[in-house]
Amino acid sequence: MKFNFKKYIFTIIFFSIIVLSYIFDFSTGKSIFTNFSSFFITMIKFVPAVFILIGLFDVWVKRETIEKHLGEKSSLLAYFWSLVLAGTTVGGLYVAFPIAAALYRKGARVRIIFTYLGAAAVCRIPMTLFEASYVGLKFTAVRWFTSIPLIILSSIFMEKYLEKNNIKLIDNSDTASD
Amino acid sequence: MIYILTAVLIIILAIFDYQKTLKGIKIGVKKLLKNTPVFLNMIILVAVSLHYISDDLILKYLGRGSGVLGMAISSILGSLTLMPGFVAFPLAGVLISKGVNHTVIAAFTTTLMMVGLVTYPIEKEYFGVRITVIRNLIGFLIAIIVSLIIGIFYKELIF
Numbered sequence: 234m235k236f237n238f239k240k241y242i243f244t245i246i247f248f249s250i251i252v253l254s255y256i257f258d259f260s261t262g263k264s265i266f267t268n269f270s271s272f273f274i275t276m277i278k279f280v281p282a283v284f285i286l287i288g289l290f291d292v293w294v295k296r297e298t299i300e301k302h303l304g305e306k307s308s309l310l311a312y313f314w315s316l317v318l319a320g321t322t323v324g325g326l327y328v329a330f331p332i333a334a335a336l337y338r339k340g341a342r343v344r345i346i347f348t349y350l351g352a353a354a355v356c357r358i359p360m361t362l363f364e365a366s367y368v369g370l371k372f373t374a375v376r377w378f379t380s381i382p383l384i385i386l387s388s389i390f391m392e393k394y395l396e397k398n399n400i401k402l403i404d405n406s407d408t409a410s411d
Numbered sequence: 412m413i414y415i416l417t418a419v420l421i422i423i424l425a426i427f428d429y430q431k432t433l434k435g436i437k438i439g440v441k442k443l444l445k446n447t448p449v450f451l452n453m454i455i456l457v458a459v460s461l462h463y464i465s466d467d468l469i470l471k472y473l474g475r476g477s478g479v480l481g482m483a484i485s486s487i488l489g490s491l492t493l494m495p496g497f498v499a500f501p502l503a504g505v506l507i508s509k510g511v512n513h514t515v516i517a518a519f520t521t522t523l524m525m526v527g528l529v530t531y532p533i534e535k536e537y538f539g540v541r542i543t544v545i546r547n548l549i550g551f552l553i554a555i556i557v558s559l560i561i562g563i564f565y566k567e568l569i570f
Contacts, residue, residue, distance in 0.1 A: 240448035247455045261462065269458035275495055276454065281443050282413040286420070288439025292431055293424060323413060325493070327453060327530050330537045331446065351550065354525040360496040364520075367504035372513060372561065376521070379560045383553045391545065400541060 279323050287335045296339050303341035312385060315345045319352030320361075329353035337403055343395060346402065347388030355380050449533050456529040457493050464492050466502055473511055473519065481515040482558055489522030490551060493529040514562035521557050525550035 238245075251269075254262020303311045322329055332353075333346045356377060365373040395402065425432040473485050494502075503516050526547045527534070534543040 237448075241451075243455065244448060244451045265458045265462045268461045269454055272454050272457050272461075272495065276450065279413045280450065282417045284443035284446065285417055285436055285439035286413075287442060288437070289420065289424060289432065289435035291438050292435035325495070326524065326527065327450070327493075327533050330530075330533055331442065334537050347546070350546070351525065351553070354550070355521060357496075360500075363496055364500050364503075367500040368507060368513075368516065368520075371564075372517070375561050375564050376517060376557060379557045380521070380553065383556060387549045387553060391542075391549065394545070395542070400539075402538060402542065 276324070280328060283324070283328050284331065287331055290335055291339075294339065299336065300340035303336065303345045305342050307342065307345070311342070311345050312348055315349040316352050316356065316381065319349050319356055320358040322353045322357055323359065325357075326350065326354040334403055342392070343402055344385075344388040344392040347391045348385050351384035351388060352381065355384075446533075449536050452532050453493075453529055456532070460492050460529060461494065464488060466498075469502060469519075470505065470509075473506055473515055478512075481512060482518045482555070485515045485519035486522045486551065486554060486558070489519040489554070490526040490547075491528045492523060493527050494523060499523055512562070513565045514558050517561040518554055518558035521554035522551060525554055 251262055251266045253259070254266065301307065302314060318332075319329070322332065329350050333350050336349065337343075337346050361373060361377070421432060421436065424435070469488060472488065473481065499520060503520055506516055506519075507513070531543060531547070534546070538546075
């Protein structure tokens with residue numbers, strides 16, 4: 234596995250600035266680094282595990298299973314599954330991207346992928362409970378019940394739009410297996 | 412914790428088929444390493460953006476917020492930032508206690524979660540620029556609609 238320096242340029246520049254900030258007592262730099270470490274620690278607590286789980290998913294879950302439940306021939310139940318998965322996704326939208334990519338490569342249909350992404354953004358269960366404790370149950374409930382239909386509708390729209398314009402959902406360098 | 416869940420799952424799956432499980436772990440690690448630069452970049456963007464669009468700034472700009480202007484400001488701020496939930500919601504709670512419209516808060520939190528300038532690099536890696544832009548625009552639209560409906564519910568808007 235070669236170590237690709239080019240990709241890390243931004244990171245290297247960033248850390249150089251941070252080190253300089255500490256040497257020269259530059260408070261903006263220090264405060265930015267505080268933000269960085271706090272968020273970094275938050276992410277370390279689950280991101281690697283998510284990728285391992287995606288790897289296991291890639292290897293263990295059969296394509297037929299995903300196609301049957303989330304693919305072209307799936308029923309309305311597929312929406313339910315995508316919402317369940319979204320509800321249990323930890324972290325945030327950024328972690329949903331690799332998960333969505335893995336699902337798509339196993340044959341989930343586009344609209345389900347977008348439903349999952351949208352729902353993973355705003356309907357995660359742990360976060361929702363947290364939210365309700367700060368802004369109230371009513372606010373959270375209204376938000377949920379309006380967001381979910383909108384997300385589903387927009388995911389269908391996205392699927393049709395991509396079809397019409399013949400855009401493939403994924404075409405990236407991430408390793409696929411299978 | 413998710414690590415415990417993962418470990419348990421690995422043990423169970425390894426009992427069924429060790430080689431397959433090992434392969435899965437290797438694939439996961441490989442993906443993790445491959446994604447590290449882009450995730451680090453995102454964390455950097457978040458760190459920088461949160462410094463400039465800080466809690467105080469948000470309180471200041473949204474604090475007077477109401478009406479269309481409030482919604483516009485909050486949705487733009489929300490789109491530009493990414494905050495972990497446990498930072499964003501206490502902030503929302505403070506805003507509510509200051510009397511900020513629920514409409515404005517809904518616009519802020521929904522755009523915060525669905526639309527992302529900071530998530531753009533990662534999303535673009537996976538789905539390409541075009542899809543990323545479209546999805547974010549749609550997310551923005553959804554946020555506006557949701558906020559308007561919240562506004563109606565809280566009788567802050569009258570139609």
